[in-house]
Amino acid sequence: MPDIPLPHLPPRTITSVWPAVLLLAVAAGMFVWSRSYSETAARFPSIVAGVMVLLAGFDIWSRTRLPGAAAMTAFWGAGFSRREMDHDPPIRTQATILAWIAGCFVLMAAVGILAASPLFCAAYLRVQGRRSWRAALIAAAAVLLFQFAVFEWLLDYELYRGLPFTRGGIAAW
Numbered sequence: 001m002p003d004i005p006l007p008h009l010p011p012r013t014i015t016s017v018w019p020a021v022l023l024l025a026v027a028a029g030m031f032v033w034s035r036s037y038s039e040t041a042a043r044f045p046s047i048v049a050g051v052m053v054l055l056a057g058f059d060i061w062s063r064t065r066l067p068g069a070a071a072m073t074a075f076w077g078a079g080f081s082r083r084e085m086d087h088d089p090p091i092r093t094q095a096t097i098l099a100w101i102a103g104c105f106v107l108m109a110a111v112g113i114l115a116a117s118p119l120f121c122a123a124y125l126r127v128q129g130r131r132s133w134r135a136a137l138i139a140a141a142a143v144l145l146f147q148f149a150v151f152e153w154l155l156d157y158e159l160y161r162g163l164p165f166t167r168g169g170i171a172a173w
């Protein structure tokens with residue numbers, strides 16, 4: 001009888017409820033921190049913190065054996081038995097992702113959020129996602145339209161424009 005490989009089981013530190021609880025704590029801290037801003041400046045971080053609390057709650061629920069947890073896992077497409085879940089990515093992969101994030105922050109500082117987000121999206125999809133230029137540019141356009149519609153138009157919240165367009169440049173930070 002041939003040996004059948006056992007499925008790779010993720011470590012308990014990943015599947016336990018604690019990563020979701022940590023995310024919930026970060027969201028709560030972010031919400032408290034955002035209260036130190038003016039009312040207008042606090043809108044976005046407060047919304048992000050609220051969404052993080054909601055998603056962390058769903059994550060905590062799906063990691064338990066409470067009623068409906070299995071349905072929640074199936075609905076959100078979560079679960080650690082799916083083939084898409086890479087439990088132990090190599091250090092190089094993690095470093096590459098951190099470099100992309102750092103590059104995005106540098107780009108945001110240099111040219112502003114409204115320009116940096118679509119540029120980052122297009123570059124990431126093209127290079128890391130190995131998508132066509134067409135797909136990358138469509139996604140970038142969607143990000144730009146979303147940002148403009150939500151922040152600039154609906155919330156009347158002027159996104160950071162970048163060092164060249166900020167009075168005082170780096171000193172304004």
